[in-house]
Amino acid sequence: MVRRHHGRAIVGGMDCPFCKYNDTKVIRTLRSDDGLTITRRRECPRCGARFTTLEAIELQIIKHDGSREPFSRAKVINGVRKASQNLDIKDEDFKKLGLEVEEDLKARGEAEISSDEVGKAILKPLRDLNDVAYLRFASVYQDFSSLDDFKKSIHQLEGYHRRCAHGQQADDPAVDQEN
Ligand SMILES: [Zn+2]
Numbered sequence: 001m002v003r004r005h006h007g008r009a010i011v012g013g014m015d016c017p018f019c020k021y022n023d024t025k026v027i028r029t030l031r032s033d034d035g036l037t038i039t040r041r042r043e044c045p046r047c048g049a050r051f052t053t054l055e056a057i058e059l060q061i062i063k064h065d066g067s068r069e070p071f072s073r074a075k076v077i078n079g080v081r082k083a084s085q086n087l088d089i090k091d092e093d094f095k096k097l098g099l100e101v102e103e104d105l106k107a108r109g110e111a112e113i114s115s116d117e118v119g120k121a122i123l124k125p126l127r128d129l130n131d132v133a134y135l136r137f138a139s140v141y142q143d144f145s146s147l148d149d150f151k152k153s154i155h156q157l158e159g160y161h162r163r164c165a166h167g168q169q170a171d172d173p174a175v176d177q178e179n
Helices: 073-083 091-106 115-129 131-141 147-165
Strands: 002-005 008-011 025-031 037-043 050-056 060-062 068-070 112-114
Touching: 060 115, 073 091, 073 115, 073 131, 091 115, 112 115, 115 131, 115 147, 131 147
Parallel strands: 060 112
Antiparallel strands: 002 008, 008 050, 025 037, 037 050, 060 068
């Protein structure tokens, strides 16, 4: 009863592996350091068996219209890919960024996150990956409507790179400021 998820083994589901009862009780929950999985100690109220499950964390994204959808790393990667057309970005860089965004969001320990937060979480690593992709993505996600919006963003991006070049804290407000 082993499923694969994100390359990790997930043992069982939430069903009792002994009697297949599907409404088992959680006794203890432990979150992994990377935020991607949780280990749960469960007990079956029907047969009394105790067992441990390794589960992927479910994260719901709240969209602008108020509807919800499960977080999808593939969707994050597709969005960045679209902004990266004709740019020389490697496949593994997209994958790395997708994983980074997922870890960032899930490590926050919240069950629901707004699509705006997802956009912000994408912009941070994108800044280091490719300037043009960053600006394209920012222009869509932050609804740029004028040349000034671009200028402001470019200015912040330059400031960010300057600070990085001087070895200062990379975690600066350039992304956050734009709200
Ligand atoms: Zn059972």
